[in-house]
Amino acid sequence: MPGTITGLRTLYDKIWDDHVVDVNEDGLALIYIDRHLVHEVTSPQAFEGLKNAGRPVRRPDCTLATVDHNIPTISRKSYKSVDTFVAEPDSRAQVMQLEENVKDFGLTYFGLSDKRQGIVHVIGPEQGFTASLHIYQDLPGITCVCGDSHTSTHGAFGSLAFGIGTSEVEHVLATQTLLQRKGKNMRITVDGELVEGVGSKDVILHIIGVIGTAGGTGSVIEYAGSVFRNMSMEARMSVCNMSIEAGARAGMVAPDEITFAYLRNRPLAPKGEEWDRAEAYWRTLKSDEGAKFDIEVNINAADIPPTVTWGTSPQDVVAITGKVPDPSTMSDPSKRASAERALAYMGLQANTPMEELSLQKVFIGSCTNSRIEDLRSAARIVLAAGPDAKVASNVQAMVVPGSGLIKQHAEAEGLDAIFKRAGFDWREAGCSMCLGMNPDQLAPGERCASTSNRNFEGRQGAGGRTHLVSPAMAAAAAMTGKLTDVRKFFGADAEEKVAAGPKLTLASAFDFLTEFTGSATEPERPSHAQTATPTLPSASSGSGVAKFVIVKGIAASLHNDNVDTDMIIPKQFLKTLKRTGLANALFFAQRFDPKTGEKTDFILNKSPYDQAKILICTGKNFGCGSSREHAAWALNDFGIRCVIAPSFADIFRNNTMQNGMLPLPLSEEDCKDLAKDAEAGMEIEVDLEKQEVRRSGKPTITFSTDPFRRHCLVNGLDDIGLTLQREEAIASFEEKRSALWSWLDGFGYQGQKIPVAGIKTGKKMEW
Ligand SMILES: CC(C)[C@H](C(=O)O)[C@@H](O)C(=O)O
Numbered sequence: 001m002p003g004t005i006t007g008l009r010t011l012y013d014k015i016w017d018d019h020v021v022d023v024n025e026d027g028l029a030l031i032y033i034d035r036h037l038v039h040e041v042t043s044p045q046a047f048e049g050l051k052n053a054g055r056p057v058r059r060p061d062c063t064l065a066t067v068d069h070n071i072p073t074i075s076r077k078s079y080k081s082v083d084t085f086v087a088e089p090d091s092r093a094q095v096m097q098l099e100e101n102v103k104d105f106g107l108t109y110f111g112l113s114d115k116r117q118g119i120v121h122v123i124g125p126e127q128g129f130t131a132s133l134h135i136y137q138d139l140p141g142i143t144c145v146c147g148d149s150h151t152s153t154h155g156a157f158g159s160l161a162f163g164i165g166t167s168e169v170e171h172v173l174a175t176q177t178l179l180q181r182k183g184k185n186m187r188i189t190v191d192g193e194l195v196e197g198v199g200s201k202d203v204i205l206h207i208i209g210v211i212g213t214a215g216g217t218g219s220v221i222e223y224a225g226s227v228f229r230n231m232s233m234e235a236r237m238s239v240c241n242m243s244i245e246a247g248a249r250a251g252m253v254a255p256d257e258i259t260f261a262y263l264r265n266r267p268l269a270p271k272g273e274e275w276d277r278a279e280a281y282w283r284t285l286k287s288d289e290g291a292k293f294d295i296e297v298n299i300n301a302a303d304i305p306p307t308v309t310w311g312t313s314p315q316d317v318v319a320i321t322g323k324v325p326d327p328s329t330m331s332d333p334s335k336r337a338s339a340e341r342a343l344a345y346m347g348l349q350a351n352t353p354m355e356e357l358s359l360q361k362v363f364i365g366s367c368t369n370s371r372i373e374d375l376r377s378a379a380r381i382v383l384a385a386g387p388d389a390k391v392a393s394n395v396q397a398m399v400v401p402g403s404g405l406i407k408q409h410a411e412a413e414g415l416d417a418i419f420k421r422a423g424f425d426w427r428e429a430g431c432s433m434c435l436g437m438n439p440d441q442l443a444p445g446e447r448c449a450s451t452s453n454r455n456f457e458g459r460q461g462a463g464g465r466t467h468l469v470s471p472a473m474a475a476a477a478a479m480t481g482k483l484t485d486v487r488k489f490f491g492a493d494a495e496e497k498v499a500a501g502p503k504l505t506l507a508s509a510f511d512f513l514t515e516f517t518g519s520a521t522e523p524e525r526p527s528h529a530q531t532a533t534p535t536l537p538s539a540s541s542g543s544g545v546a547k548f549v550i551v552k553g554i555a556a557s558l559h560n561d562n563v564d565t566d567m568i569i570p571k572q573f574l575k576t577l578k579r580t581g582l583a584n585a586l587f588f589a590q591r592f593d594p595k596t597g598e599k600t601d602f603i604l605n606k607s608p609y610d611q612a613k614i615l616i617c618t619g620k621n622f623g624c625g626s627s628r629e630h631a632a633w634a635l636n637d638f639g640i641r642c643v644i645a646p647s648f649a650d651i652f653r654n655n656t657m658q659n660g661m662l663p664l665p666l667s668e669e670d671c672k673d674l675a676k677d678a679e680a681g682m683e684i685e686v687d688l689e690k691q692e693v694r695r696s697g698k699p700t701i702t703f704s705t706d707p708f709r710r711h712c713l714v715n716g717l718d719d720i721g722l723t724l725q726r727e728e729a730i731a732s733f734e735e736k737r738s739a740l741w742s743w744l745d746g747f748g749y750q751g752q753k754i755p756v757a758g759i760k761t762g763k764k765m766e767w
């Protein structure tokens, strides 16, 4: 609660302190979660876990679900039901499963027939949960989670928002809390004037280029300085969204007048006296002058050019006026090797000017850039190309608004007409070609300018080649057919063309929100939640966790930096409703020839490494990118129980431990040495109890792990069972929360005890 820690504090420190429910002796905290967003891909196994254990959702009033990843973006004019609309069977099953789960657990759901449906990170900020729950999603000072890595988006409001894996989704559904160790404070300050043509997307791409995709690992980034202060809420969302691409757990911007103006008078935001109290609290949410940051990065705004990526990692950035880098000039051998691999995948020659790269596709959309401002800035470029200008003949271009409300808003402003007239495809809301879990995908070898956030191998379709850009640059590229400096569409001539174009009426987002402000009604609670029988907390009452004591066996080695979870398991395997059956999906694109389906000579296909129990990666930042717990499940299914690497991405690390696996960070030197022995066929033994790695005839490597995590792994304990034993602490936190921050409770919660699985009389479990 406020004031438990004295001294100067950062914004992150303050939000953290205000959410600590309980702390273990070793500093692992149980923190309260104010908002939980749910989508169809990362939730089925979590709901299954709840059902198996007879546990209800603790706070349906703070939980919002939608469908976004799997859904087709074709017209919904003839939409009748998911059953008939979603053609692909696995996608359909996942969407239908969510529909069943929200009914079973009494959750608020924006489904396909609801105009508020859209990408999970777009719908909350614009609307709030629902009239009946009478609650606003994105407010300063809250904690917000979702089984999705881009939850960092919501930090734009001055909140602590981060992605989690499916086991943690289950934990939040059951307990409304999470076990967390506090991260580092990192501040990125960008001051000065941005040059013409540079927007929020260029700023964040440039930042990732400077600090690298592992630069923010273990940290929460606060964006500070005049550039962010001057940004709209939407631009701040684009920046915070990509914090995960910089390896950070979360990104945030302190709330200010721009934040308050965005929220004030929104239908579901606090009102009257409650607004005044909320605003007074929100005004305290900024880093104290002189507060200590563990890492500080300062960037001069004038140094940021319109930026584009050339490679297969978001850190592979270059100015649009620049050239494809030349690996032969790179002195670091691992950087050189990854650049060579990236150029080969991207079909690029070193030193080719970026503006000479021809495209086949342009995608404007995703949770990074599908908001109204993004669409306006893209449409402005289309107008600047002239009244008869059309999308280049070599290009297919699509615009996918982030939500049904944004689509409606854009149509009211006439933006759709501008796009359509120029030959863009105007679609319905969803994740679409950002990752292509639906039919919107790149064909092998196709090159795409995309406003999304990831350019990983195969991200937008197997063999597809992605260049990340801003919405304005994407529009410019669509019109010319090549990657293009957006500044070519600026100047007096361009202004004249824009002025001569259709008169656009700027509409306000508020115009599209009002229809949902009907009188608040009590949400219907399903009988399941009301009658949930109390269950004794035990390690086996949830999904069940395998013990990890000693693992000894063959180890396979990998030598890449930034092995991302898209590479560990590509999107097509995320459609499963189960946690198992994914062994063949592991490193699928590397293990199977895309043309013949035959096994390649990838290490995990070769004997004896096809029996590996341990994976040793000599490159850092293993498991970066998406929060998909499927990556851990696939490794586990293959038989790999321990991954050793110099460093891990935060969400991946948690996901492995939730599945009884050990992510073991060792020095680069140790990793290289172990990899050498593994390549010589030597067995490796990892002993978690003794915290040792042993090999015959070699000195033992010792390591230390988090005591709580070690205890849970060695005993195969389930976090949820343990957390439910802290019911008293959670309930008393909720009481204080209702008193201090009344605007955080949904209408459905007030005056009503949300049923919780009984936990008071259970045998205490050891921590
Ligand atoms: C499906 C989900 C786990 C994933 C994520 O966490 O990011 C997806 O949204 C993505 O962008 O890859």
Ligand code: SF4
Pocket (backbone or CB within 6 Å): 068, 069, 119, 120, 121, 148, 150, 366, 367, 368, 430, 431, 434, 435, 452, 453
């Ligand atoms: S990154 Fe792409 S796939 Fe992931 S939530 Fe955002 S739009 Fe959807």
